[in-house]
Amino acid sequence: xxxxxxxxxxxxxxxxxxxxxxxxxxxxxxxxxxIGGLETLYDRYRGMAYALALRITTETGMAEDVVQDSFMxxxxxxxxxxEDKGSVKGWLLAIVRHRAIDSMRRRRNGVAIADETEEPxxxxxxxxxxxxxxxxxxxxxxxxxxxxxxxxxxxxxxxLAYYDGLTQREIATRTGAPLGTVxxxxxxxxxxxxRELMDMxxxxxxxxxxx
Amino acid sequence: xxxxxDQVRDLAPGFVMGALDAAEMAAVRAHMSTCAKPHPELxxxxxxxxxxxxxxxxxxxxxxxxxxxxxxxxxxxxxxxxEKEAPAGPVAVAPETAPVLTVLESGRSAGLVSLARVRALxxxxxxxxxxxxAAAVVIVGLVGHAVAVQGDLNHAHDxxxxxxxxxxxxxxxxxxxxxxxxxxxxxxxGDAVLLPSGHVEVLLHALTxxxxxxxxxxxxxxDGGSVVKAGAFTVDDTGVGYLKMDNxxxxxxxxxxxxxxxxxxxxxxxxxxxxxxxxxxxxxPEPASTF
Numbered sequence: 001x002x003x004x005x006x007x008x009x010x011x012x013x014x015x016x017x018x019x020x021x022x023x024x025x026x027x028x029x030x031x032x033x034x035i036g037g038l039e040t041l042y043d044r045y046r047g048m049a050y051a052l053a054l055r056i057t058t059e060t061g062m063a064e065d066v067v068q069d070s071f072m073x074x075x076x077x078x079x080x081x082x083e084d085k086g087s088v089k090g091w092l093l094a095i096v097r098h099r100a101i102d103s104m105r106r107r108r109n110g111v112a113i114a115d116e117t118e119e120p121x122x123x124x125x126x127x128x129x130x131x132x133x134x135x136x137x138x139x140x141x142x143x144x145x146x147x148x149x150x151x152x153x154x155x156x157x158x159x160l161a162y163y164d165g166l167t168q169r170e171i172a173t174r175t176g177a178p179l180g181t182v183x184x185x186x187x188x189x190x191x192x193x194x195r196e197l198m199d200m201x202x203x204x205x206x207x208x209x210x211x
Numbered sequence: 212x213x214x215x216x217d218q219v220r221d222l223a224p225g226f227v228m229g230a231l232d233a234a235e236m237a238a239v240r241a242h243m244s245t246c247a248k249p250h251p252e253l254x255x256x257x258x259x260x261x262x263x264x265x266x267x268x269x270x271x272x273x274x275x276x277x278x279x280x281x282x283x284x285x286x287x288x289x290x291x292x293x294e295k296e297a298p299a300g301p302v303a304v305a306p307e308t309a310p311v312l313t314v315l316e317s318g319r320s321a322g323l324v325s326l327a328r329v330r331a332l333x334x335x336x337x338x339x340x341x342x343x344x345a346a347a348v349v350i351v352g353l354v355g356h357a358v359a360v361q362g363d364l365n366h367a368h369d370x371x372x373x374x375x376x377x378x379x380x381x382x383x384x385x386x387x388x389x390x391x392x393x394x395x396x397x398x399x400x401g402d403a404v405l406l407p408s409g410h411v412e413v414l415l416h417a418l419t420x421x422x423x424x425x426x427x428x429x430x431x432x433x434d435g436g437s438v439v440k441a442g443a444f445t446v447d448d449t450g451v452g453y454l455k456m457d458n459x460x461x462x463x464x465x466x467x468x469x470x471x472x473x474x475x476x477x478x479x480x481x482x483x484x485x486x487x488x489x490x491x492x493x494x495x496p497e498p499a500s501t502f
Binding site: 046 | 264282
């Protein structure tokens with residue numbers, strides 16, 4: 001007689017997701033509570049999410065907590081994802097950045113920023129990626145090249161805001177530059193970066209077709 | 212403060228970067244919630260953010276992170292089910308014996324998997340693994356304390372009830388739990404919970420389905436003692452497995468290892484270890500004399 005067995009529950013877990021599924025389909029699975037969709041998204045973006053969390057927090061333990069928290073944010077709020085508002089990658093990275101900066105602020109000041117997965121996202125974070133087609137053509141190195149082409153002061157302003165979560169006023173204090181100068185640097189830097197990325201993307205795409 | 216379109220355009224770079232003062236951020240949001248005019252500057256600049264995040268080379272996180280994320284999601288899923296439905300009845304179990312475990316502290320709340328706890332467990336596991344390997348050569352076989360409860364969970368209702376019940380138990384006062392972490396290159400993750408009643412339950416997901424006579428065998432060791440067979444379960448294409456054990460003796464720690472075995476008759480671990488974890492009854496199992 002065989003050892004009596006406990007048969008696995010058949011309906012708790014859904015089928016896993018395949019590599020080829022679209023982000024929208026995966027998000028629909030996640031919104032429906034299917035772990036397989038989350039697994040695929042995790043496998044697809046874990047390295048990117050962890051890299052960003054680690055860059056901001058500079059500590060593996062905190063970065064892991066941020067990534068876990070971020071994927072749980074995605075898991076719990078997947079129903080709010082709208083395909084026409086941007087890529088899942090962009091949404092996830094926005095959550096990672098937000099939570100990582102929040103963790104750092106908590107550590108520094110005991111001050112938390114608003115939980116964007118529980119409250120409406122800032123409009124800027126719900127805007128579509130400006131060039132959906134660009135994402136597929138530019139890799140991390142190329143984006144770094146574009147960043148490196150910016151004047152140092154503009155790049156610093158952008159990176160201090162993006163990675164360190166500093167406000168323009170805080171950047172002004174940190175760098176000793178007037179607030180108006182910081183605002184100008186950030187604007188010029190973003191405009192230049194956008195133009196550079198566009199040029200790169202068009203270069204990869206080749207001459208535009210006539211029809 | 213109320214602002215106009217021109218001011219929004221001026222504030223756009225700082226807004227998309229989240230780098231405005233709180234009052235300015237709120238003012239832009241308020242304007243955008245009512246303004247019918249297009250503000251392409253927000254779209255143009257805001258769209259750069261994903262590329263900033265993508266400018267970093269990917270960094271591979273520790274493997275236990277995946278298991279922790281999935282376990283947390285599964286716990287959340289079950290918590291949602293519990294909220295939606297009336298509490299399910301208990302899974303059919305073998306006759307219970309009197310509680311035998313001395314549980315010293317209240318358990319954690321259900322649903323969240325603490326990565327700090329995972330990391331601590333991994334550290335402890337490294338220290339205890341050699342002890343277990345040594346003990347494994349003195350397998351005592353299926354003994355009284357480790358009898359698998361044999362509920363038939365073929366029905367969907369039973370499956371859902373089992374999962375609901377498991378996560379209810381995880382949050383019980385006095386419950387002690389462990390995250391079951393996959394071994395390198397193995398697929399599967401889950402939790403185990405030791406209840407004040409002396410039951411131990413194991414719930415795993417993302418397991419490779421069993422075929423033929425194959426089973427997933429749960430091996431256990433109490434306080435670093437001999438490794439014994441605790442019970443077995445099969446897994447279908449859902450990848451989910453569940454096991455409940457009765458009569459676990461008093462212990463400070465209960466180490467669990469789930470192996471994939473060719474059949475349920477093996478008397479010592481022969482297959483690859485899929486997941487392992489340790490339930491610590493005491494809150495601070497690390498040496499307390501180090502300070």
